[in-house]
Amino acid sequence: MDASSENHPTRRSQSANTRRYDRIARFYSTFEPLYLVFPPARRRAVAALGLKAGDTVLEIGAGTGRNFPYLVEAVGPSGTVIGVDASRGMLAEASKLSERHGWSNVQLLHQDATKLQLDRDVDGVLFSLSYSALPEPQPALARAWERLRPCSRVVVMDMGLTQGGPYSLLAPIARLLVKYAPGDAYSDPWSDLARYGPVETERFMAGFYYVSTVAKPQQP
Ligand SMILES: C[S@@+](CC[C@H](N)C(=O)[O-])C[C@H]1O[C@@H](n2cnc3c(N)ncnc32)[C@H](O)[C@@H]1O
Incomplete structure (x- = not known):
């Protein structure tokens, strides 16, 4: 299904999106400095998950595994x-990284996150630069939420702009990035997250990047 819509004109279909990631997988980490995704942004996102030793954490759209060192x-x-x-293609790079580091506790699953199937519950869910890259992020969030344990968090770290407001001044830059990166520059995960509970959003790097967090309430 083509997920393009009036509010998200830069979204692509899932198959086109996946083909594009397959093509760029080998160069993904080389491009990273271009998008200024420096380790502090990744660390900030992982810290927001509030994980502890022994936890199970799920990364949706894990790509080449750039967050794995922190997770x-x-x-x-x-x-x-x-x-x-x-x-x-992206998972093949993640697998190489995992092998290089000898991480025996990293599991890679080739799945469309909108049809996520997990055989266990998790203590945290991370969408890192992926919420805006998923053509249909809402069903992926809903599936992940089902597997999230009470008092655990979903964290979305991403880059982009909202339509309107002071950050719209940066729209030309966003359009440029969107041209070369498969993502929705106008992704607004905080509205989706707000359906599940109170959302905290912190913007950084001139407002270009954000970390949005929602915690699953304790069950009554
Ligand atoms: C920009 S990359 C982010 C990779 C990594 N999380 C990072 O921080 O570098 C977005 C990833 O989302 C993946 N993706 C897109 N649609 C997806 C879907 N429906 N299910 C699972 N992964 C998806 C892409 O294949 C790609 O690897």
Whole structure:
């Protein structure tokens, strides 16, 4: 299904999106400096998950595994990192990274996150630069939320702009980035997250990047 809509004109279909990631997978980490995704942004997102040793954390759209060093450190050797991605090319790079580091507690799943199937519950869900890249992020969020344990968090770290407001001054830059990166520059995960509970959003790097967090309430 083509997910393009009036509010999200830059979204692509899932198959076109996955083909594009398959093509760029080998160069993804080389491009990273271009998008200014420096380790502090990743660390900030992982810290917002509030993980502890022994936890299981799920990354949706894990890509080449650029967050794994921080996730593996946060859950420790007794914890588990599950990376889900729709692109075999991206997962192949993540697998190489995992092997290089000897991470035996990283599991990679080739799945479309909108049809996520997990055989266990998790203590945190991370969307890092992926919420805006998923053509249909809402069903992926809903599936992940089902597997999230009470008092655990979903964190979305991403880049982009809202339509209107002071940040719209940066729209030309966003349009340029969108041309070369498969993502929706006008993704607004905080509206989706707000359906699940109170959302905290912190913007950084001139407002270009944000970390949005929602916690699952304790069950009555
Ligand atoms: C910009 S990359 C982000 C990778 C990584 N999270 C990071 O921080 O570098 C977005 C990833 O989302 C994945 N993706 C897009 N649609 C997806 C879907 N429906 N299910 C799972 N992964 C998806 C892409 O294949 C790609 O690897």
